[in-house]
Amino acid sequence: MTVDIRAAVALLDGEALPTALILLVAGVLGALIGSFLNVVIWRVPRGESIVRPGSACPQCGRAIAWYDNLPVVSYLVLRGRCRHCATHISARYPLVELGTGLAFAIVVWGALVGTYPAAILPLLLYWASIGIALALIDLDHHRLPNVITLPAYIVTAVLAVAASVLLGEYGRLLTAAAGFALLGGFYLLLAVAYRGGMGLGDVKLAGSLGLLLGWLGWPQLVVGGFSAFVIGGIVGVVLMVAGRAGRKSRLPFGPFMLLGSWVGVFAGPAIAGFYLSATGLA
Structure with missing residues (x-):
């Protein structure tokens, strides 16, 4: 029994959705995951919870609002600084988000071209x-x-x-x-x-x-x-x-x-x- 890639995963149906749109969706999803990975990368080695407390500036301790936590976009809007105390934010944060988005797009592309089964x-x-x-x-x-x-x-x-x-x-x-x-x-x-x-x-x-x-x-x-x-x-x-x-x-x-x-x-x-x-x- 074999499963065609388009029949197995409707989202990857190249006839229903343009390939570029599929990869864009995958990239955005990856960037969102990348934002969470930044929390994992910082907190897990320190034995801290990845759920609570919410993200906050390490310098002033102010909670980071959701609109200041949008992958890549918020970093660019804030010019790489905390909204409250202007402390510099490491460029690694948006790079992880971008990298994860790119990784997701590449992995989905591999399924689209048949490198491996969509399953x-x-x-x-x-x-x-x-x-x-x-x-x-x-x-x-x-x-x-x-x-x-x-x-x-x-x-x-x-x-x-x-x-x-x-x-x-x-x-x-x-x-x-x-x-x-x-x-x-x-x-x-x-x-x-x-x-x-x-x-x-x-x-x-x-x-x-x-x-x-x-x-x-x-x-x-x-x-x-x-x-x-x-x-x-x-x-x-x-x-x-x-x-x-x-x-x-x-x-x-x-x-x-x-x-x-x-x-x-x-x-x-x-x-x-x-x-x-x-x-x-x-």
């Missing part, structure tokens, strides 16, 4: 959201909070099962389980073999990423897992050449894992096919 779109949008939060938290604090990484297993498993039921492709659940075991197990071995080289947060993240990539297919899993080390190696060399890091510097690996996974999602089959053809294995 898996909710799971990919979920990972686009928590991936941005995890990457920035890891860059800021060199850790991946359990409060995000552990629930990701449940959400990923539930949405993957739902997608398989919609598609009638239950074999994908077997490759998802294999991805969990292989990628999670590999990172666990690295953490045990090289003390201090790989954190347990990376291990926990690897297992859920393995579920996602494995559901999509073996090329996505292999390329996504391998790409993390390629990207990490390139960034490490660039930083050393620029004098920003030494051979013993520790870089947070979570962002590389997440970025590598997206390489697998979008280009896994193409990269794997090219490699097999170039080596004569195809």
Whole structure:
């Protein structure tokens, strides 16, 4: 049983709605999610509630009104300053909102062009959201909070099962389980073999990423897992050449894992096919 992308998700019906409008809606939704991610990125590492209290200026303590909390727009209207005390607001806030909006649009575009089944779109949008939060938290604090990484297993498993039921492709659940075991197990071995080289947060993240990539297919899993080390190696060399890091510097690996996974999602089959053809294995 197969489900056509336009029949599976009415919103993505290119004949009913122009593609540009679909991507615009996805981008706006992503920007709204990005506004919430700014709260997550700031509060979760500090053990604070992401619900209460409401957003407030850290300098004057005044509550931020809803009209001053519109993604990107409010930042531009206020010229990057608090309405009450004129304290400078970091440009990272609108950048996270813009980045999340762009990520949502790209993920929806991938479904529109058939890169992956529309049934898996909710799971990919979920990972686009928590991936941005995890990457920035890891860059800021060199850790991946359990409060995000552990629930990701449940959400990923539930949405993957739902997608398989919609598609009638239950074999994908077997490759998802294999991805969990292989990628999670590999990172666990690295953490045990090289003390201090790989954190347990990376291990926990690897297992859920393995579920996602494995559901999509073996090329996505292999390329996504391998790409993390390629990207990490390139960034490490660039930083050393620029004098920003030494051979013993520790870089947070979570962002590389997440970025590598997206390489697998979008280009896994193409990269794997090219490699097999170039080596004569195809």
